[in-house]
Amino acid sequence: MDRDTIIAASKKHDIVPGRVYKYGTAGFRMSGELLDGVTFRVGLLAALRSRKHNGQAIGVMITASHNPAVDNGVKIVDPMGDMLEQEWEAYATNLVNAPSHDELVEYFYKLAETLKIDLAAPGKVIAGRDTRPSGITLITALADSLAATNTTFNDYKILTTPQLHYLTRCVNTAGTPGAYGEVSEAGYYNKLLEAFDRALHGRKVSGGLTVDCANGVGGPKLNELLKRLDSQKTGLQVKVVNDDVLRPEILNLDCGADFVKTRQRAPPNPKPAPGDRWCSLDGDADRLIYYWVDPETGFFMLDGDRIATLAASFIADLSRSAGIDHQLRIGVIQTAYANGASTKYVEQHLQLPVVCTPTGVKHLHHAACSFDIGVYFEANGHGTVLFSPTAIQTFKTKAPQSPGQKDALDTLSALADLINQTVGDAISDMLMVEVILAHKGWTMKDWALTYKDLPNRLVRVEVGNKDLFQTTDAERKLSHPVGCQEEIDREVRKYTNGRSFARASGTENACRVYAEAATRSEADELAKKVAVNVREYGGH
Ligand code: G16
Numbered sequence: 001m002d003r004d005t006i007i008a009a010s011k012k013h014d015i016v017p018g019r020v021y022k023y024g025t026a027g028f029r030m031s032g033e034l035l036d037g038v039t040f041r042v043g044l045l046a047a048l049r050s051r052k053h054n055g056q057a058i059g060v061m062i063t064a065s066h067n068p069a070v071d072n073g074v075k076i077v078d079p080m081g082d083m084l085e086q087e088w089e090a091y092a093t094n095l096v097n098a099p100s101h102d103e104l105v106e107y108f109y110k111l112a113e114t115l116k117i118d119l120a121a122p123g124k125v126i127a128g129r130d131t132r133p134s135g136i137t138l139i140t141a142l143a144d145s146l147a148a149t150n151t152t153f154n155d156y157k158i159l160t161t162p163q164l165h166y167l168t169r170c171v172n173t174a175g176t177p178g179a180y181g182e183v184s185e186a187g188y189y190n191k192l193l194e195a196f197d198r199a200l201h202g203r204k205v206s207g208g209l210t211v212d213c214a215n216g217v218g219g220p221k222l223n224e225l226l227k228r229l230d231s232q233k234t235g236l237q238v239k240v241v242n243d244d245v246l247r248p249e250i251l252n253l254d255c256g257a258d259f260v261k262t263r264q265r266a267p268p269n270p271k272p273a274p275g276d277r278w279c280s281l282d283g284d285a286d287r288l289i290y291y292w293v294d295p296e297t298g299f300f301m302l303d304g305d306r307i308a309t310l311a312a313s314f315i316a317d318l319s320r321s322a323g324i325d326h327q328l329r330i331g332v333i334q335t336a337y338a339n340g341a342s343t344k345y346v347e348q349h350l351q352l353p354v355v356c357t358p359t360g361v362k363h364l365h366h367a368a369c370s371f372d373i374g375v376y377f378e379a380n381g382h383g384t385v386l387f388s389p390t391a392i393q394t395f396k397t398k399a400p401q402s403p404g405q406k407d408a409l410d411t412l413s414a415l416a417d418l419i420n421q422t423v424g425d426a427i428s429d430m431l432m433v434e435v436i437l438a439h440k441g442w443t444m445k446d447w448a449l450t451y452k453d454l455p456n457r458l459v460r461v462e463v464g465n466k467d468l469f470q471t472t473d474a475e476r477k478l479s480h481p482v483g484c485q486e487e488i489d490r491e492v493r494k495y496t497n498g499r500s501f502a503r504a505s506g507t508e509n510a511c512r513v514y515a516e517a518a519t520r521s522e523a524d525e526l527a528k529k530v531a532v533n534v535r536e537y538g539g540h
Contacts, residue, residue, distance in 0.1 A: 001119060001149045003105050006044070009148035010101045013040035013141045021096045023089040025360040025506025027075025028096065029064050032134030039074045039138040041096045043125070043145030044108055046076055049088065050123035050151065052115055053079050057154075059168035061161050062129035062138050063217075063284040066258035067507060069251040072134045074142075081169030081180075081422025083362035123151040126168060128159030130217045130284045131245040156185070160221050160285035162425030163188055169422050180421070189225045192428055195418035197234060199411055199435040204235030206438070210278045211430070212242045212267050214256025218285030219243025222427055236434055241270055257282040257289045257381045257426070262458050265299050266291060277444055279433075281426040286361075287381035288426040290433065292444050300448055305342035307433060308332055308377035310447060311385055313350055314436045315373055315412070322408035324398055328391050333357060333364045333376035336476045336501050337458070337514055345451040356474045360506065361424055382424040385432075387416040411439070454497055456516035457527035463511050463538025466504040475503045484537040491529045495522050502534045511538060 015021070015037030021028055028038050039062065046058045059077030067073070076084040076092065084092070091111055098104035112119050125146050129135035139155060146153040156167060166188050169180040181191045213219035222240055231237050242255045252258065255267040257280040266272045267280070274295040279288055290302040302310075312332050319325040331353045332346045338356070346354050357363035361382055368374025372391040377383030395413040400406035418435065420428040437447065463469075470480040478485040484502070492498040500515040511534050515527035 003109070006105050006108065006145075006148045007101045009144045010037075010040060010104055012144060013037045015041070015096065017099075021093065023084075023092040023096075026065065027061075027073050027084075028092075029067060029071060029073035029507045031070055032064070032072035032132060032138070035072050035074060035134070035138055036141050038096050039141040040145045041098075041104065042074045042076065042092060043142040043151075044104075044149060045088070045092050045095050046125045047123045047146060047149040047151040048108070048111060048115070048117055049076065049078075049084070050125060051117045051119065051121050055122045055124055057124040057126050057168055057171040059164050060125055060127040060142055061159075061164045061284075062127065062132075062135045062142075063161055064132065065130075065161065065284045065286065065507070066252055066256065066282045069132060069249050069253070072132050072138060073507070074138065077165055077168045079168065079172045081165040082365055083423070086362070119149075123149065124154070124171075125151055126154045126156060126164070126171060128156045128161075128164035128167070130161070131158060131248060131251065133248050158217055158220070159185070160217050160425070160427070162286050162420050162423050162428065163221065165422035166420060166425075185224070189228050192225065192418060192431060193228055195414050196431045196435065197230070199414035199418050199432075200234055200438055201407060201411060201414075203438040205237075205434045206235060207277050207443070208237040208239060209430075209434070210239045210241055210272065210276060212255050212260075212278065212280040213240060213285070214252050214259075214281055214283050215242050215244050215247070215250045216252065216256065216281070216283035216285065217245065218281035218283075218426060219245055221285060222281075225427060235438070242267065252283045256280050257287040260289045260291060260301065261303055261380050262460075264301060266293060279430060282381070285426045286424050288429045288433075289381045290444065294445075300444070302444065302447060304377035304379045304381040304383055305334070305339050305453075306447065307381065307429060308334070308375050308383060309342055309345055309350070309450060310436055311377075311432065312346060312352055312375045313450070314439065315375065315385065315415070316350060316352060318408045318412050319373075322395075322398065322405050322412060323401065324394050324409075327394060328372035330373045330375070331355060331368070331371035333367045333374060335359050335364065335378050336474060336503075337379040339379065339453045339456060340497070340499060340516060341451050341454050349451070356476070358471070358475045359503065365423070377424070381426070384421070384424045384429065385415070385419045386421060387419075392416050454516040454518070455520040455523040456514065457523045459513045459527050459531045460505075460508070461502075461511045461513055461531045461534050461538070462509075463535060465539050466509060466511050468538060469502060469504040469511055469534075471501075471503050476501050478502060481537040484533065487533045487537075488530050491526060491533070495526050498522070498526055500526055500530045502530060
């Protein structure tokens with residue numbers, strides 16, 4: 001590689017001048033039209049990152065997940081399939097904002113020198129994209145930067161985000177004792193289904209399940225999995241809806257996990273029949289929300305908090321049955337969006353520790369690693385359960401003293417294979433939920449009865465400048481604009497069990513306001529008042 005080659009390639013993929021780009025909650029995310037130069041430059045960083053890791057493969061995912069169809073995004077996946085190390089997010093931001101091609105290359109070489117990266121060494125990048133049409137052009141920009149830096153590039157084309165994370169880990173662990181799985185999409189399905197069967201341990205799922213795929217990449221990928229599923233043996237009968245990826249404009253439109261969670265209602269089309277079990281994935285299949293429409297009480301949602309509490313209680317029970325509960329530390333990681341009732345349930349009923357982190361699975365993932373078993377979920381349905389090497393070793397080596405202990409150890413071992421260890425994965429999480437419900441013999445209603453959510457409301461507020469909003473205390477309080485938090489506190493004090501906070505979104509050009517209170521109307525009212533306040537301080 002040389003400067004001139006990189007400059008020549010960069011000239012074909014300019015950034016839009018005058019804009020400031022930031023590596024946000026999930027990488028760079030904005031209108032797909034603005035991302036050509038950004039993606040080229042992300043390719044340069046991925047080329048550096050791979051060489052920093054002795055040529056291990058780095059993943060690049062092109063997706064805007066839950067955002068509208070016109071948006072797109074690009075983010076980097078580290079060799080073990082987790083999110084890009086935080087320090088490097090700043091390098092990504094600097095690289096993408098370099099004002100000219102010369103300064104870009106200058107910064108690229110400076111980074112290589114500072115980080116002691118041997119540019120002559122081999123580098124490798126793999127990529128995937130969701131079904132957005134703009135992804136095709138963006139992959140070309142990525143390919144050009146990897147060619148200009150002599151980096152081996154493998155384009156896996158259309159994938160869910162969690163599949164790309166899975167493949168990145170598989171590529172880098174292939175042929176080692178820690179091999180994560182077969183390096184192919186088929187390998188992903190086979191791993192999940194084999195573990196699903198093992199985790200069920202002869203039990204059967206009861207009741208059909210309709211899966212709303214947000215008209216995104218989750219549709220075709222779930223269909224691929226279902227082709228391989230033995231629905232007779234496992235009892236899992238899935239009906240896939242909203243899986244039209246041929247009309248890109250309907251992606252996430254009035255359907256999908258984000259719609260269901262923020263509107264707190266089922267997709268209008270097709271309409272769930274009363275009593276049927278439903279769940280929704282988001283646009284890149286990393287979020288999952290369950291729900292049903294009760295013939296008497298109406299819509300009932302089981303969100304990320306519910307999935308976390310279900311998983312934590314099941315795993316804690318299994319650890320007790322296996323006689324390893326004193327050996328392994330189990331913890332639950334949430335964000336400020338977690339319903340107060342769920343936090344109370346975990347701490348008081350399950351007697352497990354809860355850690356609160358800022359929004360973004362990268363923060364939760366990191367915190368989960370400090371436990372032997374870390375259950376992390378955002379209320380929006382994005383999350384997973386991480387098992388430490390010690391935990392996995394314990395499941396395999398502990399000598400069972402009874403058939404019950406053996407069953408518990410085998411189930412824990414199977415769960416560690418079923419649950420995606422790299423990132424939140426809606427398809428893998430869905431199979432996990434089905435396993436747990438089958439083991440417990442629970443209906444959705446039984447699951448819902450574990451605790452009562454505090455009524456809550458999440459609102460999106462358009463402001464003049466979202467960057468004015470700075471937070472502290474794991475995003476539970478605003479430090480800026482000065483005075484705004486005091487106004488929020490004043491409103492909150494007026495409500496029984498009131499809680500509210502505001503923060504700038506890292507994936508959309510807006511602020512988010514969350515409020516909960518003792519009754520539905522109070523939660524709505526509190527959210528509305530705080531939103532007005534945020535709008536005023538945000539210079540609208
Ligand atoms: C991304 C992140 C999530 C985060 C969500 C919303 O999700 O991966 O961790 O909760 O954005 O973030 P914000 O409130 O900052 O906009 P996804 O599913 O869009 O990739």
